[in-house]
Amino acid sequence: MSDVFEGMSTFVAVAEAGSFRLAAERLGVTRSAVSQGLQRLEDRLGVALVQRTTRSVRLTEAGEALYQAVNPALSEVKTALQTVRDQRGRPSGTLRLAVSSIAETFLSGVALTGFLQAYPQIRLDLTVTDEESDIVEAGFDAGVRLGEVIEQDMIAIPVSGEQRQLAVASPDYIARRGAPQHPRDLLAHSCIGWRARPDLAPYRWEFTEAGRDFEIAVEPQVTTNDMSTMIRLACAGAGITFGVYDTFETYLRRGELVPLLETFGPPFAGFYLYYPRRQRQPAKLRALIEHLRGRPPA
Numbered sequence: 001m002s003d004v005f006e007g008m009s010t011f012v013a014v015a016e017a018g019s020f021r022l023a024a025e026r027l028g029v030t031r032s033a034v035s036q037g038l039q040r041l042e043d044r045l046g047v048a049l050v051q052r053t054t055r056s057v058r059l060t061e062a063g064e065a066l067y068q069a070v071n072p073a074l075s076e077v078k079t080a081l082q083t084v085r086d087q088r089g090r091p092s093g094t095l096r097l098a099v100s101s102i103a104e105t106f107l108s109g110v111a112l113t114g115f116l117q118a119y120p121q122i123r124l125d126l127t128v129t130d131e132e133s134d135i136v137e138a139g140f141d142a143g144v145r146l147g148e149v150i151e152q153d154m155i156a157i158p159v160s161g162e163q164r165q166l167a168v169a170s171p172d173y174i175a176r177r178g179a180p181q182h183p184r185d186l187l188a189h190s191c192i193g194w195r196a197r198p199d200l201a202p203y204r205w206e207f208t209e210a211g212r213d214f215e216i217a218v219e220p221q222v223t224t225n226d227m228s229t230m231i232r233l234a235c236a237g238a239g240i241t242f243g244v245y246d247t248f249e250t251y252l253r254r255g256e257l258v259p260l261l262e263t264f265g266p267p268f269a270g271f272y273l274y275y276p277r278r279q280r281q282p283a284k285l286r287a288l289i290e291h292l293r294g295r296p297p298a
């Protein structure tokens with residue numbers, strides 16, 4: 001009798017990737033193997049699960065219904081299988097993390113290097129992203145974000161100390177244009193702003209005065225989604241930029257950047273490793289959690 005689950009993992013990979021090529025890369029097989037495996041599943045079920053075009057793959061109505069039904073079940077099966085494997089020895093496998101680009105302390109490598117040395121059989125797959133997405137749906141084991149943007153149904157443990165935001169500029173820029181004394185003065189300055197995607201408005205700079213939070217919608221002369229570009233332009237004297245203190249610390253210490261409007265940026269909760277609530281976490285994730293809990297937040 002044929003295996004009723006044959007082809008299900010292939011189907012789920014295709015459904016999530018939206019292409020045979022990406023699904024093949026995720027599964028570590030050839031594109032032909034993915035296509036043939038999906039075709040066998042469709043033949044067995046007697047219904048088309050995907051609509052194939054030259055550029056993409058879309059789920060049919062039947063395919064969407066099947067995906068919504070089997071995906072949670074397959075995730076539970078994978079977790080159960082990993083639990084069984086974990087009982088055989090030390091934690092192993094690939095640990096996938098989605099990390100904010102401004103989590104400087106975490107990305108500096110100190111904590112992660114100690115973790116990898118302690119668990120050499122674990123492979124770390126880091127995706128640096130500022131997209132707000134469902135880490136479970138995207139296939140990540142955990143993520144690292146500022147505490148204020150983490151969903152309430154997640155478990156979170158601190159991986160940094162308190163943070164605060166501030167504006168910075170180079171000494172050269174300040175010598176030429178002067179230093180703003182109040183956040184509203186930023187409207188008269190050249191600013192270097194950030195936005196996640198071209199279709200979104202630039203990030204509004206956030207400040208606090210007399211216990212009241214407010215935003216300044218600066219009109220950036222330069223807008224980018226890359227913090228390192230923002231820092232390089234600021235160091236070169238192109239304008240004032242804005243971000244988390246930890247991101248600028250090295251440049252502030254070297255005198256390449258100067259803090260501005262510090263009294264308008266009180267501290268707030270820092271970065272957290274967050275992950276979904278499950279009855280049992282995979283051993284590779286539990287190992288990272290215990291490692292980070294054993295370290296004081298930087």
